[in-house]
Amino acid sequence: MDLLIIEGVTKVFENTKAVDNISLRVPQQSIYGLLGPNGAGKTTLIRMITDILYQDKGSITLNGIxxxxxxxLYIGYMxxxxxxxxxxxxGEQLLYLAQLKNLTAKQAKEKLTYWSERLSVTDWWNKQVGELSKGMQQKVQFIATVIHEPKLIILDEPFSGLDxxxxxxxxxxxxxLKEMGATILFSTHRMEQVEEICERIALVNKGKLILEGAVGDLKNRFKEHKYQITCAETPDTVLPDAPFEVLNQIGKQLIIRIKEGYHSNHILEYFIGKGVHIHAFHEILPSINEIFINQVHQNSNQIPVV
Amino acid sequence: MHKIWLILQREYVSRVKKKSFIITTLLVPIGFLLLFAVQFILIAFNTDTLRIVVKDDSGKFAQRIKDTETLYFKKSDEQLNLLKLNYRQEGFDGVLYIPQLNLDNPNGIVYFSDKLLGLSAKSYIQSEIKDELRKLKLSEMGVDDKVYNQVQKLQVNISEEATGGGSSANTGLATAAGFIMGFLMYMVIFIYGAMVMRGVMEEKTNRIVEVILSSVRPFQLMLGKIVGIGAVGLTQFLIWVVLMTFINLGLGVFAGGYLSKMQGGGMSLGSGGFNAGNEQQMEQALFIAQSMQEQIESLPMATMIFGFLFYFLFGYIMYAALFAAVGSAVNDESETQSLTFPVSLPIIISIFILSAIMEAPNSGLAFWSSLIPLFSPIIMPFRIAFGVSWTQLLVSMTLLVLGALAMVWLAAKIYRTGILMYGKKVTLPEIGRWLFRSAA
Structure with missing residues (x-):
């Protein structure tokens, strides 16, 4: 089931389309990455999801409504x-923010006790926020985001500035939080984190959705049939009738691209036939970063800010 | 509603708990008290008596100038030149020389000293001599002393009665009271309006506004802030009124006790200065103080207090909304200048109108400006002191409420757009366009 369904959402500011007809579905209990260069429209999209802004067109459905x-009330936004x-x-600040999310003072206190112990900020309860280190402030902000047990947690660059x-x-x-049932929408331009954390991603550029899907699927979709092979000794020059071409060779290590109509076993057969000892062999999948840059390039001639 | 209440509470509590609030709230009445205390101490403990030798060639005045708490006179028949040389050795501060006086042209009175006489001592001596001169002149023309004394006691007071359903009061007092109210209103609207503006700016530059707006509507946040800060203002007023009342009561008791102790000493706090050591003047001072009290009571106090609170409340809401809009549209303090000007302009114009109508509280200008919502919070409290008909008051109040609501509505449109707009400096025409846009 999809917790968040965005259909044909458009938002126009003065003369620019900040968000242009975006549709996407965020499955329940998933970690979903919203990617895009600065100014792509991520923040505007998030502000519409959190109901800070109204969309000009389209609809946003949360939890079936x-x-x-x-x-x-069902969203936590950082x-x-x-x-x-x-x-x-x-303490006062967290209590206030929790009450704005319709928790009673009593509920809020219980939740706060739990979270401040969990993130070890209890000692800072009576300190002014301005006196806290940046990392500590982030923790406080994180607690404020999740205190009301939101179904959807939206984190915009949650790791920036953290050690x-x-x-x-x-x-x-x-x-x-995901294990406990929450769905996390994670907005960033830090690709290595996306690969590590997210299950699905949406790639936004200039207000348009240019790519959407599960991380593994996308990598497969954009793979370039490249392999890396490490031999025990430097192999002889590869013959032109080999089932692959060599893209790069550094001593015993080769990066190759498989030719049309062949598959990975053909490569191994070729090397084994030549009597070469193989130490390692694996497929090179494109990183999300490469896909991102490629796609942004294809959609515009500008170099994206990553 | 619940959320506006939460926001209001935070705005209120966070400000009332501030040290600066507590300090100013207490300092103002304490300053007031200190002012009184200093004045009192200066009067009460100024025991340095001025000792003056009087050389009276006419022989008619020296015995007539009576001693007071601070002035001691001694008649002397010695040569003036000797007195001038020796007065210091004999423990005097100066020599007063009165020549043979021509009653029609009494010139030639000189005070010799190395120190100045001081204003109040000088005017006291002058009035004593003048008094005596009058008596002499009148008796020369055949008027008896008794008749003179009776004439002296005659007093005239013009009391005013309004015919339009207002109340009667002393014009001078009403002008003073009205002007103080108008000016006070001007100050509080500026002070608390600026507080709202800074509060909005703080939330915007702090970026907390985005967190808050993911929980509440911009309108709720703006209204909660305006009402919360308004409540801070009312609290401060209330504390001041209570403290001032206590201080006044305390001072009254203290001064009363002191006065009765000093009977005949010629000291009156009510008129705030010296009074001569004769009972007549003492009585006069008490009379003045008493009639002041009566006149203050003759002002429409209940209407004035009600009017002040009402016009403060809605005038403040109207201007605070505008200040909130300004705070939302700017990125930092330096940008506020150009935008606060158009907002402050009507308040400043109100003060100009106020000084223009001081002499004519019932002029056309006064009438119309007390109906226009942008001006009425400052002009109407002034007019109330003179008595305003209920119909006028009702029309003005209704217009103000409508004006305040309209302003809140307009400001909310600017606010919800401005508060999320970062980076570029906004111009007035741009803000104008925000007004005509539908939902943000």
């Missing part, structure tokens, strides 16, 4: 530009 005005009241104490320890901590929490 189209264009529900109570939608924001914007890219973090913001908290600097002069307010951590590796806190990055891992938040990453674990994301997996944990």
């Amino acid at each position: 189209p264009d529900n005005s109570q939608r924001s 914007p890219e530009e973090r913001g908290l009241y600097k002069k307010m104490k951590v 590796p320890i806190n990055t891992n901590l938040i990453k674990d929490e994301i997996y944990n």
Whole structure:
């Protein structure tokens, strides 16, 4: 079942189409990546999902209810530009933000106790947010995002500015929230994180959706039939009748592309036939980063900012 | 509603808890108290008596100038030149010389000293001599002392009665009270309006606004902020009123006790200065103080307080909405200048109108400007002090409420667009276009 269904959503600012007829489906209990260069329309799309902006056209359905005005109660949103009241104490601030999401003060306190122990911010309860380190502020912001147990959690660049320890901590929490039933929409332009975390991705550029699908499927779809093979000794020059061409050779390591009509076993047979000892052999799949750059290039002549 | 209430609470509590709020709230009445205390101490403990030798060639005045708490006079028949040389050794501060006076042209009175006489001592001596001169002149013309004293006690007061259903009051007092109210309104609208603007800007530059807006509507956030800060203003007023009342009561009791102790000493706090050591002047001072009290009571106090609160509430809401719109449209403090100007302009114009109508509280300008919502919060409280008919008041109040609602509605349109707009500097025409756009 799809938790979030976006159909034909368009948003026009003055004369520019910030979001142009985008449709996508985010399956329940998945981690979904929304990718795109800066200014692609990600933030505008997210603001429409969170009900901060209204779409000019199309519909947004959350949890089976189209264009529900109570939608924001089921969403937890952490914007890219973090913001908290600097002069307010951590505890008061979290309590306030939780109550704005319709939790009662009592519920909010219970949840806050759980989360602040879990992310070890309890000691900071009575400190003003302005006194906290940046990493600590991020944790507070994260708690504010998930405190009301939203069905959909939208994280815009959640790891920017975090050290590796806190990055891992938040990453674990994301997996944990998913296990507990939440769906995570993850907006970023950091591709290596997408590959690691996301199950499905949507690629947006200049307001348009240019690619959508499961990460593995996309990699297969865009693979270039390249393999890497490592031999025990430097092989003889490859003959032209081989089932592949050599793209690059560094000593005992070759990067090759298979010719039309052949498959990987033919490569192995060729080398074995030549009496070469093979140490390692694997297919090279394109990284999401390469797909991203390729696709953005195809859709525009500009070099995307990655 | 529930969310507006939450926002209102936060805006209110976070400000009321601030040190700066507590300090200003307490400092203003304390400053007021200190001012009184200093004045009181200066009067009460100024025990340095000025000792003056009087050389009176006419022989008619020296015995007539009476001593006071701070002035001591001694008649002397020595040569003026000797007195001028020796007064210091004999422990005096100066020599007052009165020559043979021509009653029609009393010139030649001189005070010799190395120190200045001081304004109040000088005017006291002058009035004593003048008083005596009058008596002499009148008796020369055959008027008896008794008749003179009776004439002196005659007092005239013009009391005013409005015919249009207003109340009667002293014009001067009404002008003062009305102007103070109008000016106070001008100040509070600016102070609290600017507070709203800074609050909106803080949320925008902090970027917390995006988090909040994923929970509440922009309109709720704006309204909660405006009403919350307005409540801070009312709280501050209330505390001031209560503290001032207590201070006044305390001062009254204290001063009253002091006065009765000083009976005949010629000290009156009510008129705030010296009074002569004679009972007549003392009585006069008390009379003035008493009639002041009566006149203040003759002002339409209940209507004035109600009017002030009402016009503060809606005038503030109207202008605060505009200030909120400005705060939402800018990226930092430096950009506010050009945009606050058009918002402040009507307030500043109101003050100009206020000074223009001081002399003519019932002129056409006063009438019309007290109906126009942008001006009425400052002009109407001024007019109320003079008594305004209920029909006028009702029309003005209705127009103000409508004006305030319209302004909130317009400001909300600017606010919801501006608050999410980052980076570029906005111009007035652009803001104008936001007004005519449908949903954000």
